[in-house]
Amino acid sequence: MISVKNLTKRYGPVLAVSDISFEVQAGQIVGFLGPNGAGKSTTIRILTCYQPATSGQATIAGFDVFTQSVQVRRQIGYLPESAPLYPEMRVREYLHFRGKLHGLDRAARDAAIARVTDRCWLGEFINRPIGQLSKGMRQRVGLADAMLHNPKVLILDEPTIGLDPTQIQEQRKLITELGKSHTILFSSHTLSEVERLCSHVIVIASGRILASGTPEKLRQSVSAGSRLIAEMKGPAEEIRRGVTAIAGVKKVDLDGRDGWQRLSIEAGDGQDVREPIFALSAARGWTMREMRREVASLEDFFVKITAEQRAQSAKR
Amino acid sequence: MRNAVAIMQRELIAYFFSPIAYVVLVLFLGLCGYLFTEFVFKPGGEASLRGLLDGWTMPIMLLFFLSLLGMRLLSEEFRNGTMETLLTAPVTEVEIILGKFLGVGAFYLAMLAGTLAYAALVAVFGDLDVMLLACHYLALVLLGGLYLSVGLFFSAWTRNQLVAGLLAIVFLLVFSVLSQLVANQFEGWVRAVFQHLSIVTHYSEMIRGRLALDHVLYFVTTTAFFLFAATKVLESRRWR
Numbered sequence: 163m164i165s166v167k168n169l170t171k172r173y174g175p176v177l178a179v180s181d182i183s184f185e186v187q188a189g190q191i192v193g194f195l196g197p198n199g200a201g202k203s204t205t206i207r208i209l210t211c212y213q214p215a216t217s218g219q220a221t222i223a224g225f226d227v228f229t230q231s232v233q234v235r236r237q238i239g240y241l242p243e244s245a246p247l248y249p250e251m252r253v254r255e256y257l258h259f260r261g262k263l264h265g266l267d268r269a270a271r272d273a274a275i276a277r278v279t280d281r282c283w284l285g286e287f288i289n290r291p292i293g294q295l296s297k298g299m300r301q302r303v304g305l306a307d308a309m310l311h312n313p314k315v316l317i318l319d320e321p322t323i324g325l326d327p328t329q330i331q332e333q334r335k336l337i338t339e340l341g342k343s344h345t346i347l348f349s350s351h352t353l354s355e356v357e358r359l360c361s362h363v364i365v366i367a368s369g370r371i372l373a374s375g376t377p378e379k380l381r382q383s384v385s386a387g388s389r390l391i392a393e394m395k396g397p398a399e400e401i402r403r404g405v406t407a408i409a410g411v412k413k414v415d416l417d418g419r420d421g422w423q424r425l426s427i428e429a430g431d432g433q434d435v436r437e438p439i440f441a442l443s444a445a446r447g448w449t450m451r452e453m454r455r456e457v458a459s460l461e462d463f464f465v466k467i468t469a470e471q472r473a474q475s476a477k478r
Numbered sequence: 479m480r481n482a483v484a485i486m487q488r489e490l491i492a493y494f495f496s497p498i499a500y501v502v503l504v505l506f507l508g509l510c511g512y513l514f515t516e517f518v519f520k521p522g523g524e525a526s527l528r529g530l531l532d533g534w535t536m537p538i539m540l541l542f543f544l545s546l547l548g549m550r551l552l553s554e555e556f557r558n559g560t561m562e563t564l565l566t567a568p569v570t571e572v573e574i575i576l577g578k579f580l581g582v583g584a585f586y587l588a589m590l591a592g593t594l595a596y597a598a599l600v601a602v603f604g605d606l607d608v609m610l611l612a613c614h615y616l617a618l619v620l621l622g623g624l625y626l627s628v629g630l631f632f633s634a635w636t637r638n639q640l641v642a643g644l645l646a647i648v649f650l651l652v653f654s655v656l657s658q659l660v661a662n663q664f665e666g667w668v669r670a671v672f673q674h675l676s677i678v679t680h681y682s683e684m685i686r687g688r689l690a691l692d693h694v695l696y697f698v699t700t701t702a703f704f705l706f707a708a709t710k711v712l713e714s715r716r717w718r
Contacts, residue, residue, distance in 0.1 A: 207562075210566040211565070211566060211716070212562055212565055212566050213715070213716075214716055214717050231716065232568050232570070235566055235567060235568040236568045238566070240563070240566045242559060242562045242563060242566075244559050246558050246559030246560045246562060246563055247558075247560065247563075248488070248492065248558070248560060249558075250491065250492055250494075250495035250496075251488070251491060251492075255491065259484055259487070259488050260563075260567065262480065262481070262484035263481055263484055263485075263564075263567040263568070263569050264567065264568065265480070265568070304563075307563070
């Protein structure tokens with residue numbers, strides 16, 4: 163549905179997006195993940211025909227964003243990052259205005275507004291001036307506007323930014339719901355969000371795609387070198403020597419407190435060292451009060467790759 | 479074209495909530511009322527609005543007022559970020575410019591409609607020349623259209639309303655007052671050129687009742703040019 167090939171965008175000497183390529187299939191919810199300033203908004207603005215690319219190609223539903231801009235804009239619903247709206251208009255007025263721009267006649271507009279009012283829970287403030295609405299309500303109005311003409315593709319730039327926790331939950335529920343009938347590309351810098359909502363994640367930092375795949379796949383690639391946390395009572399040096407001697411253990415860190423030793427154990431790929439560790443503690447009589455595997459989250463992955471990215475750019 | 483009408487309607491809603499629009503409306507009608515009682519509405523005076531419209535006062539007054547109205551047209555959309563939603567909807571730049579121009583133009587016509595009361599007063603107490611009155615209002619409409627198109631053009635350049643307004647005012651002053659002053663310093667063809675450039679020359683001729691084609695063409699073509707240029711400025715962001 164969305165196809166991006168070798169897209170590059172420069173602002174003068176600054177490289178905002180560097181040679182990125184990706185595909186979004188129809189019906190997918192794709193999360194565009196990256197720290198602030200990674201190039202997410204720039205890419206989205208190119209896809210929505212707001213800005214041109216310096217080089218490269220992008221198509222939506224088969225239409226080129228540069229040469230067939232109007233056709234592309236008919237296919238997409240777009241919620242920009244700050245959900246810009248006209249403060250002096252009432253919500254219903256605004257939606258009517260947007261409906262007209264999408265070529266909907268009076269009856270079609272009424273039906274569409276009733277539909278999005280229902281889906282975005284706008285009922286109570288449909289007649290309120292936009293200027294009086296809270297950030298969360300404005301986001302919903304923006305989303306309602308994006309859905310108004312029932313587009314094939316929804317492009318949402320940071321749809322949950324600036325919302326309070328309840329609103330974030332509602333917004334996420336709505337996105338999941340919408341994913342059943344639309345192709346969605348949305349950007350975020352919150353991992354848990356992307357992890358929960360998306361069928362596919364694209365991680366971007368400094369204008370480059372660092373990783374792309376299903377959330378499970380990305381998590382696996384981090385958890386390959388997963389860690390084991392264990393706490394036992396015993397002499398520190400003996401514990402260290404004993405555990406290090408176990409086959410498969412690569413590294414052990416100890417942290418002593420109140421006679422308890424907290425071990426952080428790194429095992430080799432695919433090695434499960436839990437059993438030998440338990441056997442060791444039992445044989446030596448070291449009381450064990452905890453042992454758990456620290457499952458790597460996407461959060462770690464994210465921190466890791468962005469740190470790598472930063473280190474690389476520092477070298478350059 | 480339907481999109482242009484939608485944008486025009488939205489623009490009119492915006493004027494209902496714009497303090498600048500109310501200030502401009504009140505000041506304009508107030509000043510017109512003052513000028514009318516001072517220069518027109520007198521026993522034995524000419525039965526037309528010429529006293530109100532002739533000379534420098536009206537063109538300069540409108541220059542400031544309409545620049546104030548025009549400066550926000552696109553700058554505000556850029557500043558609010560609503561330009562992003564507008565340009566990512568299936569709307570062409572021509573429709574945006576046209577809609578904005580028609581919107582602010584309609585507001586200007588409403589302003590002018592308020593002054594018809596003065597014409598009515600003249601008609602009650604004297605024998606009003608209706609053809610001359612029509613010529614006067616045509617001149618006002620054309621002059622306002624030109625001012626607003628220039629305001630719109632500068633508004634397309636910047637997100638800062640004040641900068642847009644100041645640029646429009648300076649530009650318009652150059653092409654009304656300054657070119658007139660320069661023309662007065664010269665003789666022969668140089669004088670003719672500068673006089674022809676000056677907006678006020680064409681306006682004054684029409685106020686004196688000379689409805690020649692070249693004056694009308696001057697306003698129509700320059701207005702069209704600035705609207706076209708504004709469209710191009712707006713379009714340029716798609717390939718910049």
